[in-house]
Amino acid sequence: MLTADAAGIAQAAALLDQGALIAFPTETVYGLGADARNGAAVARIFAAKDRPQFNPLIVHVADANAAQIYAEWSDMADRLAAAFWPGPLTLVLPLRAGSGLSPLVSAGQPSVALRAPDHPVGAALLAAFGGPIAAPSANPSGRISPTQAAHVLAGLDGRIAGIVDGGACPVGVESTIVGLGDMPTLLRPGGLPAEAVEAALGMPLAAPVSGAPLTAPGQLASHYAPRAGVRLNAQRAQAGEVLVGFGPDVVGDTTLSASGDLTEAAARLFEVLHALDASGVTGIAVAPIPDHGLGRAINDRLRRAAAPRGAPSSGQ
Numbered sequence: 309m310l311t312a313d314a315a316g317i318a319q320a321a322a323l324l325d326q327g328a329l330i331a332f333p334t335e336t337v338y339g340l341g342a343d344a345r346n347g348a349a350v351a352r353i354f355a356a357k358d359r360p361q362f363n364p365l366i367v368h369v370a371d372a373n374a375a376q377i378y379a380e381w382s383d384m385a386d387r388l389a390a391a392f393w394p395g396p397l398t399l400v401l402p403l404r405a406g407s408g409l410s411p412l413v414s415a416g417q418p419s420v421a422l423r424a425p426d427h428p429v430g431a432a433l434l435a436a437f438g439g440p441i442a443a444p445s446a447n448p449s450g451r452i453s454p455t456q457a458a459h460v461l462a463g464l465d466g467r468i469a470g471i472v473d474g475g476a477c478p479v480g481v482e483s484t485i486v487g488l489g490d491m492p493t494l495l496r497p498g499g500l501p502a503e504a505v506e507a508a509l510g511m512p513l514a515a516p517v518s519g520a521p522l523t524a525p526g527q528l529a530s531h532y533a534p535r536a537g538v539r540l541n542a543q544r545a546q547a548g549e550v551l552v553g554f555g556p557d558v559v560g561d562t563t564l565s566a567s568g569d570l571t572e573a574a575a576r577l578f579e580v581l582h583a584l585d586a587s588g589v590t591g592i593a594v595a596p597i598p599d600h601g602l603g604r605a606i607n608d609r610l611r612r613a614a615a616p617r618g619a620p621s622s623g624q
Contacts, residue, residue, distance in 0.1 A: 380403075
């Protein structure tokens, strides 16, 4: 475990420079970082996570100026980066020729997913490293994303060089992913409400094309899954289940937010699932979550957690 001070961040940056894997906090979840230009280092991400290599990675950069080194920029990208970077928004853009990024980052697609994280430790690590960091969530592929250093340790201990412990992640769900092709497309709901993106663009976001190639993480049908089975939109627990409540009407054995606050629920989602996983429960029933604002991201994660394991990609 590395400290989140100048010495710890310098050590983490040095390890990244050597091709090692380092987990670090962002405002969304902990990322598993590698030098995005180093093919061998990026390959280690897939090996550590047991992640399929057709699943692209997000490249973390310091700011929009850095992003333009790796992607074909546009007025639309400029508008969204100015409004929401640093922050929980990933932009999928055409890959710039001669970018220097490992082809593994984009899974062979002609596009790249980029974001600038809004976390003092993540930002400091990017500054100390001085280059792009490829970083999916720091957990075994398909499992619950980590929002604390202890979650990373539980899933990846012995597989990575170190973890920078920056405390709990304040947003708690992964970034919203928007594809900027012919039409701006919501590829994954996340920590930035889609309504805010649409307001900044002055137009609605399109839905992804079913069956299209994966261009961003988090699009597999089965993902973010605990070991226990998950049942959604539950008002009460069935035999052998633990009930996760939401709001004052469904209290539950534990709750995402007793007051019905979607921001609190998003921040607690993976923490609650990790705690239930550690307790050894075999069934998790989850109360209904409103499907607007951050509720869209929460419901997206819950649907994928509840999907049959090994399900094919839904393209969303």
